[in-house]
Amino acid sequence: MNPMDALPVVVIGAGPVGLAAAAHLHERNLPFTVLEAGATPASAVRQWGHVRVFSPWRYDIDPAARRLLDDAGWVAPDPEALPTGTELATRYLQPLAELPQLKPHLRCGARVEAISRLGLDRLRSAGRESTPFLVRLADGEEILARAVIDASGTWRTPNVLGASGLPARGETAAAAYLEHALPDVLGADRDRFAGRHTLVVGAGHSAANTLLSLAELAADEPGTQVTWAIRGTSPTRTYGGGDADALPARGALGSRLRAHVDAGRIRLLTGFSVYALTPADGRVTVVVRHANHGEEAVSVDRVVAATGFRPDHSVAAELRLDLDPVMGATRALAPLIDPNEHSCGTVPPHGVDELAHPEVGYYAVGMKSYGRAPTFLMATGYEQVRSVVAALAGDWEAARDVQLDLPETGVCNSNPDDSATGDNCCGPAPTAEPVGRGLATGIGGGLLSAPLELVAADASTGGAGGCCGA
Numbered sequence: 365m366n367p368m369d370a371l372p373v374v375v376i377g378a379g380p381v382g383l384a385a386a387a388h389l390h391e392r393n394l395p396f397t398v399l400e401a402g403a404t405p406a407s408a409v410r411q412w413g414h415v416r417v418f419s420p421w422r423y424d425i426d427p428a429a430r431r432l433l434d435d436a437g438w439v440a441p442d443p444e445a446l447p448t449g450t451e452l453a454t455r456y457l458q459p460l461a462e463l464p465q466l467k468p469h470l471r472c473g474a475r476v477e478a479i480s481r482l483g484l485d486r487l488r489s490a491g492r493e494s495t496p497f498l499v500r501l502a503d504g505e506e507i508l509a510r511a512v513i514d515a516s517g518t519w520r521t522p523n524v525l526g527a528s529g530l531p532a533r534g535e536t537a538a539a540a541y542l543e544h545a546l547p548d549v550l551g552a553d554r555d556r557f558a559g560r561h562t563l564v565v566g567a568g569h570s571a572a573n574t575l576l577s578l579a580e581l582a583a584d585e586p587g588t589q590v591t592w593a594i595r596g597t598s599p600t601r602t603y604g605g606g607d608a609d610a611l612p613a614r615g616a617l618g619s620r621l622r623a624h625v626d627a628g629r630i631r632l633l634t635g636f637s638v639y640a641l642t643p644a645d646g647r648v649t650v651v652v653r654h655a656n657h658g659e660e661a662v663s664v665d666r667v668v669a670a671t672g673f674r675p676d677h678s679v680a681a682e683l684r685l686d687l688d689p690v691m692g693a694t695r696a697l698a699p700l701i702d703p704n705e706h707s708c709g710t711v712p713p714h715g716v717d718e719l720a721h722p723e724v725g726y727y728a729v730g731m732k733s734y735g736r737a738p739t740f741l742m743a744t745g746y747e748q749v750r751s752v753v754a755a756l757a758g759d760w761e762a763a764r765d766v767q768l769d770l771p772e773t774g775v776c777n778s779n780p781d782d783s784a785t786g787d788n789c790c791g792p793a794p795t796a797e798p799v800g801r802g803l804a805t806g807i808g809g810g811l812l813s814a815p816l817e818l819v820a821a822d823a824s825t826g827g828a829g830g831c832c833g834a
């Protein structure tokens with residue numbers, strides 16, 4: 365027997381996808397250890413526990429996890445109901461983590477700080493594939509592993525507000541005025557927003573969720589004001605597929621948001637690229653810079669940064685990763701999910717082959733596997749880990765038989781005439797996008813396809829025309 369086979373597969377993160385990986389590893393009889401940074405399983409999901417997801421339970425439960433839970437007499441939720449994050453954690457993920465097949469192998473409060481190969485830095489090739497992984501925890505403990513399934517998500521590494529991808533000027537100093545995506549506006553965090561003016565920056569579902577909660581708060585709490593800022597010129601893609609959306613809850617979210625904007629209850633600012641933040645007198649001024657050097661400023665009490673998330677690959681810096689330079693996903697997966705390219709097309713099913721890196725035995729799965737693409741769905745991750753675990757067990761036939769059954773958005777099926785008016789988020793009528801057993805990206809129109817107004821460089825601070833300029 366290969367001595368590596370006696371070592372556990374280390375799974376990083378006990379979110380939906382990490383716990384699904386554990387269920388598959390159990391079924392395949394492979395030793396495993398799940399390392400979770402938080403105090404409980406599903407730590408990230410619990411932080412957005414007040415948010416109701418838009419995919420019903422039938423898409424949210426991993427099949428291997430389901431088999432284990434059913435054997436233990438678990439009472440499954442209504443497959444058509446929409447859970448909140450808290451319900452996802454308490455009704456599914458916590459019971460899963462407590463099963464005797466998983467619990468002894470799960471360690472909470474175990475933050476992975478770095479991964480390498482025992483005795484081999486990134487440069488060393490000889491014997492690499494037969495050398496155990498070395499997983500170092502924040503407290504210095506080191507664990508050896510035969511393979512690493514990194515399901516650590518992206519929740520802890522949100523994007524910055526600055527339009528250039530770097531923190532805006534003053535962003536760090538203004539931290540006291542900034543909110544992580546998805547604050548609990550109607551619950552625990554209510555006091556921070558009641559009777560105040562909040563600016564929500566971002567065009568995704570997180571922004572839409574927060575805006576709807578703020579609009580509800582404003583109806584009850586006099587003086588509550590809501591402003592929404594997006595970089596693009598139109599909110600159409602946030603409004604989404606409406607009645608045509610195969611996930612009705614997702615369609616309804618956009619339709620409700622549109623109604624608030626149309627009624628003036630939410631003020632919408634387009635072409636809004638954050639350049640600087642300046643705190644003063646208990647408020648924060650957010651400055652936008654336009655291509656013509658014109659500036660616009662909005663003064664508010666709170667700013668919600670709903671600008672998306674990015675993966676943290678620094679833990680794997682000593683491994684040989686082959687990352688797409690745009691997405692931060694593997695090169696094989698990136699073109700399938702790139703929101704610059706994909707409008708309403710389906711993402712083909714994918715598994716171990718698309719997730720593999722040159723570092724044999726290391727796989728980033730789940731939310732992290734999508735890099736900066738915002739379109740990840742749990743069911744995608746469940747199929748990923750089924751495939752990866754089958755490969756680790758040597759069952760390549762099962763590993764390569766990847767399948768997905770997910771709803772489409774429906775937004776691409778709208779009247780092609782709309783595209784001529786520019787009203788159709790999908791641009792020109794869809795033609796030969798590859799379709800098959802796949803999943804909808806959930807984003808109509810190509811997330812980044814809308815033109816952005818370019819931000820002017822600042823000559824006085826070393827931009828174009830500065831000391832190095834022509």
Ligand SMILES: Cc1cc2nc3c(=O)[nH]c(=O)nc-3n(C[C@H](O)[C@H](O)[C@H](O)COP(=O)(O)OP(=O)(O)OC[C@H]3O[C@@H](n4cnc5c(N)ncnc54)[C@H](O)[C@@H]3O)c2cc1C
Nearest residue numbers: 377379380381401408417418419476516517730731741742
């Ligand atoms: C508000 C919201 C709504 C969503 N709605 C849907 C929906 O309707 N349908 C859908 O399919 N998907 C939805 N998603 C997307 C996605 O499916 C979820 O984010 C899902 O939780 C991703 O699962 P994950 O296991 O990959 O990552 P996470 O749930 O983020 O879990 C990662 C875990 O890893 C831990 N961790 C992080 N770093 C480390 C470390 N260094 N060491 C150890 N542990 C670490 C974290 O504490 C966390 O518990 C939604 C996401 C959000 C934010």
